[in-house]
Amino acid sequence: MQSAASPQWVRSPDDLTARARLRDAAIDCFAQRGFAASVREIAQRAGVSQGLIRHHFGGKDNLRAECDEEVFRRFREIKGEGLAMSPGQAIGMLSQLEEFGPTFVYILRSVLDGGVVGRAFVEHLIVDTELFMEQAVRAGTVRESRDPSGRARYLVTSALGSMLVQLTLSPEIDLSDVGNAIQRLTGAFALPSLELFTEGLFVDRSMLDQYLMQIPDPPAAGRDIHPPA
């Protein structure tokens, strides 16, 4: 386990093997310009020729797969194994780390792209959130849910999705300054979300009660398909 100030994967470029330098250049490119970035572009950023990429990785798909792996590895490493954080805490912490910038943007892009990293990232967040909420419920700070899994999935997808929609709505946000970008994406929603989480939205319970009466089986476990596939 590394200190947060200088994780294992941050070192001077000279220390890296050519293969790793190529992979990191690809991660940066994919983060900045999306997965449509060409191999020529990646090679140029790494200061080598495009032929070398094929030599080391065989093709773009393979290169992307290795980037996916590395990015998810970094995510797991930074997050820490047993550390259960709320999604807000996690995102807030991650965005503070300068070195994590490209990794985080890579993940966001992968979520939008439907890539494997994105999926894994979201599912990971959901599991963590369910655990975190479970603890919070036991601690008495968060209300119990009739469907803990569904609630965790709902909280994560709406928080993340909200950021992504805001992002597409605000092309002027500079993704290279990740900390600032996250601040802009989440700052505007601090008050509305706190308000909603504390006071709810509806004045009375009729909508919820109506729904609960309408469904056939006891409202203990989720009756709906939660896992994607």
Next chain:
Amino acid sequence: MQSAASPQWVRSPDDLTARARLRDAAIDCFAQRGFAASVREIAQRAGVSQGLIRHHFGGKDNLRAECDEEVFRRFREIKGEGLAMSPGQAIGMLSQLEEFGPTFVYILRSVLDGGVVGRAFVEHLIVDTELFMEQAVRAGTVRESRDPSGRARYLVTSALGSMLVQLTLSPEIDLSDVGNAIQRLTGAFALPSLELFTEGLFVDRSMLDQYLMQIPDPPAAGRDIHPPA
């Protein structure tokens, strides 16, 4: 104003001008395969040659622009001018209309893509939601907010974003059956969202009160940037 069962823009393909048929084929293609769909593909679906697209539209960008316009026109037409619906009602209604399928998927893709239709669509929903919530507050069914604009923006982006994230998480969902797709995307979240909107999440008010004391100015109007740009 047309009846919902058969809007103005639904007719047998023979009734359409070649230009309109081409445009509609493009909308279908963009919806099904994304905006990377080639002009050859579009021409093939329309049963004409690729040269004809250039003849009528000049180029792909222009064609996309006309598709954007048409899709947004259909959206406005279906929605109705003065009709204020909740986001949930609106999405539920739209998904029922068979003919609206490609249009709806086109809009979703446009949101993900950051396209003009997507932006306009979201901003439209936000304005409608704010109006709707204003009425609901006056009617006594929804609680007052310290930041009505921010709340509307938060509700729309999180509801929509949640669907989009679920969509990327579930590639097996068949987008051609829009009604079913929406059902799968929203059904799992009915209970968690109703629960949250009715009962909130936190047991006590400490988080909210802490935030309210921390910010300098009176919590009447939003102190943050809400409009994207």
Next chain:
DNA sequence: GTCTATATAATGATAGAC
């Protein structure tokens, strides 16, 4: 290991025949 040069495929743009 690294480079240069080339093959191949796809796409959007264009020209000109009918």
Next chain:
DNA sequence: GTCTATCATTATATAGAC
């Protein structure tokens, strides 16, 4: 109005020299 044929560009994949 509509089609066919071709061009220019760009991307990846590949081969072979050093």
